[in-house]
Amino acid sequence: MADGPVFDLSRFPVHLGLGATVTTEPEHLGGMEWYQAYGERHARDGVEGRLVTMHTFSTPWGMWEMHPKGHELVVCIAGKIVVHQEIDGEVRTVTLSPKDAVVNAPGVWHTADVDAPATALFITAGEGTQHRPR
Numbered sequence: 402m403a404d405g406p407v408f409d410l411s412r413f414p415v416h417l418g419l420g421a422t423v424t425t426e427p428e429h430l431g432g433m434e435w436y437q438a439y440g441e442r443h444a445r446d447g448v449e450g451r452l453v454t455m456h457t458f459s460t461p462w463g464m465w466e467m468h469p470k471g472h473e474l475v476v477c478i479a480g481k482i483v484v485h486q487e488i489d490g491e492v493r494t495v496t497l498s499p500k501d502a503v504v505n506a507p508g509v510w511h512t513a514d515v516d517a518p519a520t521a522l523f524i525t526a527g528e529g530t531q532h533r534p535r
Contacts, residue, residue: 410455410522416443417451417524429454440527452525458482461514464532471526473505480519486511497521 408425416424416439426442429435443450448470455478465487475484477497484503486493487510495503505511507526512535 410453411457411520414439414452414454416446417453418443418446419449426452436527436530448526448528450526450528452523452527454523454525455520456523457518457520458513458515459518462512462535464535465510465512467508467510467531467533468505468526469508469529469531471507471528473511473526474502474522474524475505476500476502476522478520478522480515480517482519482521483514484511485513 412428414426414429416422416426418424424443426439427435439452451471457479475482475497477499479499482497484495484497484505486495486503486505488506497503510533513521
């Protein structure tokens with residue numbers, strides 16, 4: 402966990418839980434194991450729990466993902482991010498610049514491309530998240 406009142410959101414994600422709570426999570430070092438442990442820690446919040454993360458990408462995503470039980474808000478903080486959403490069998494593409502946002506609706510497969518380092522803030526209803534190869 403982060404020490405003190407100020408922490409680096411890119412290293413220490415937070416969980417928005419029932420009762421309008423905010424919990425600082427253990428340091429995110431990458432890997433799907435972290436997400437699995439997060440899900441176990443907050444299973445009691447079900448579909449109402451939200452994970453808030455900030456990630457910097459320097460390469461395109463290698464997979465598609467989908468959140469079946471809730472919306473995900475994606476906000477570009479720095480750089481440019483090209484988000485691809487598969488909706489009703491068609492791929493819709495939007496480019497996010499700093500301060501731009503897009504919503505991935507429940508059940509919408511999505512992925513992203515970057516040409517240079519870019520940072521985004523994610524607020525995700527992650528219960529039941531699925532992945533597939535790109």
